[in-house]
Amino acid sequence: MSLEFLPSTLPFSPEVIGEKPPTTPIPDNPQILHDFAVKVESDEAETVTTPLSASTHQFHSQPTERHTQESASIERNSDGQITDHHLHHRLEVPPEEMREKYGCTHIPRVLHIKELLTLPTNLGRWPVVLMDQDDTLFSHNQSSLPFDQANFKFIPLEGQSVKTVTRIFTKLKEQYPGISIWGLTNGYGDGVGDRNIYTRMRQAGINPKLFQEFLCRTKHNETLTKGERFKKVIKEWQGKQGKATYVVAVDDLVGNLIEIAKACQELRIPCITVHMLGSYTKQMLKFAHERGYRDLASFYKAHPKHKTMLDEYCWTVLEKHAKGVFKEGDIVREPKYVV
Secondary structure (H helix, E strand, O other): OOOOOOOOOOOOOHHHHOOOOOOOOOOOOHHHHHHHHHHOOOOOOOOOOOOOOOOOOOOOOOOHHHHOOEOOOOOEOOOOOEOOOOOOOEOOOOHHHHHHHHOOEEEEEEOOHHHHHHOOOOOOOOEEEEEOOEOOOEEEOOOOOOOOHHHOOEEEOOOOOHHHHHHHHHHHHHHOOOOEEEEEEEEEOOOOHHHEHHHHHHHHOOOHHHOOEEEEEOOOOOOOOHHHHHHHHHHHHHHHHOOOOEEEEEEOOHHHHHHHHHHHHHHOOOEEEEEEOOOHHHHHHHHHHHOOOOOHHHHHHHOHHHHHHHHHHHHHHHHHHHOOOOOOOOOOOOOOOOO
16 A cells, blocks of 8 residues: 555655654565664663653552553563563563563553454454453543643544544444453543543543443552453443453553453453554653653653653554554544653
């Protein structure tokens, strides 16, 4: 497929990352494209800077420490076993690690929920889909730092309108008539203002009734992980419905996917984890804002691993277009980010 219609505002443009784009020509072959993407990883060493004071608007969907993710390189102990060190502070997790540690299938770098229609295995009669909300179905409307507080709101991801989400859910139900799609979020159901997940969903036009179950965080369960909250509900659900034949977890944060994979391993339910990156550049803006940065260049200088991941995300977009995964309008087209 031609890449001519790709947005000129991909995040590796000079306007976005504050430096010159790669001088090596972009290859046409998808496999070469993939190999080339690996070669453009940043070799910057981690540096520490002190950000400016944070502005008044803060995100509260999840504790701040869950946003401080680190490398996805596999860490092993002296016996060669993969360790749990920094499980929740990672940008990515290798599929082989998820298979070895938790016995699940992991699908990295998913850019659009339409990819759920082509999962690599049959989900059986009673599958359960656990769908994250923030940065999976919707995100904020800001396109630069500092955030414009007066006009701040939540909107669907570009290319994933409410109509598109509903259509994808309908197709999943056609594929699997016994499917149950749950909302599973760390957003607070009893929060105030934009701390309330229902306020965010209402702004984005997402109706909780799209989901058969909706599991949010409250002041009574805020110490529980997504996996722990899922376990409490799935046991009762299976008592009425029958044993779930598969669990498909969709989330933008690796730590959440790992917790769900752990829960499924304990419950002996086959599991697929889907790492959703459709709003990755929006997420980077959010991380930078939460830490008080007033431009992305300073944020990426202090957090070079995030910059590396951003570059890899961009090449994933190109590669999937080259392979014909998307049609024009499917892909999340992010606005320019001035750094």
